[in-house]
Amino acid sequence: MNIYLLFKSIHLIAVISWMAGLLYLPRLFVYHSGSLENKKSENMVSTFKIMERRLFIYIMNPAMILSWIFGFFLIYLIGFENFNTLWLKLKLLLVILLTIYHFFLFYCLKKFTEDINSYSSRFYRIMNEIPTILLILIILIVVFKPL
Numbered sequence: 001m002n003i004y005l006l007f008k009s010i011h012l013i014a015v016i017s018w019m020a021g022l023l024y025l026p027r028l029f030v031y032h033s034g035s036l037e038n039k040k041s042e043n044m045v046s047t048f049k050i051m052e053r054r055l056f057i058y059i060m061n062p063a064m065i066l067s068w069i070f071g072f073f074l075i076y077l078i079g080f081e082n083f084n085t086l087w088l089k090l091k092l093l094l095v096i097l098l099t100i101y102h103f104f105l106f107y108c109l110k111k112f113t114e115d116i117n118s119y120s121s122r123f124y125r126i127m128n129e130i131p132t133i134l135l136i137l138i139i140l141i142v143v144f145k146p147l
Contacts, residue, residue, distance in 0.1 A: 007073045014066035019135055021060035022098070025105050026128040028052050032112055034121040045115075052109055064102055071095070087145040094138050101130055 032048040035041075075082065082088050108124075111117060119127075 004074070004077045007070050007077065011067060011070035011074055014063045014070060017059060018063035018067050018102075019131060021055055021063060022102065022105070022131040023128065025052060025055055025060065025109070026124045028055070029105075029108060029112070029119075029124040030121045030128070033117050033119065033124060036117055037121065049113060052112060056106060056109055060102065060105075064099065067095075068099075085145070086147050087141050090141050090146070091138055094134050094141070098131060098134050098138075101134070 028048060028051055032045065032052065035044050035048065075088070108119070
C-alpha cells in the first residue's frame with residue numbers, strides 16, 4: 001500500500017470534516033443569536049448550546065488536529081525542502097488563518113455558553129463566508145501550485 005496516498009486520504013477526510021464543522025457552527029450561531037434576539041424559549045437556547053458544543057468538541061477539534069497531523073506527515077513524505085515553494089507557504093498561511101478562525105468560533109462558543117452574545121445574527125452570516133473563501137483559495141493553490 002502506498003503510505004503517501006493513505007495519509008493523503010486521511011488528510012482529505014479530516015479536512016472535509018473540519019470544513020463541515022467550520023461551515024455549520026456559524027450557521028448554528030446565526031440561529032442561536034436570533035433566538036436570543038427574539039426572546040425564544042430557553043429550551044431552544046439550551047438545544048443550540050448542546051448542538052454547538054458537541055459539534056465543536058467531537059467533530060471539529062479532532063478533525064482539525066488530524067488535518068494538521070496528516071498535513072505534516074504529507075510534507076514529511078514529499079520532503080521538507082518543499083517549504084521553499086510558494087504554494088506550500090501560501091497554503092500553510094491560509095490554514096493558519098483557518099485555525100485562527102476555528103479558535104475564534106471557540107471563543108464565540110464559550111460566550112454563548114455563558115449566555116453572552118456580543119454579535120448579531122448578521123455578523124455570523126458574514127463570518128460564515130470566511131471558511132468558504134479560504135477553502136477555495138487553498139484548493140486553487142494546491143491544484144495549481146504557483147512557484
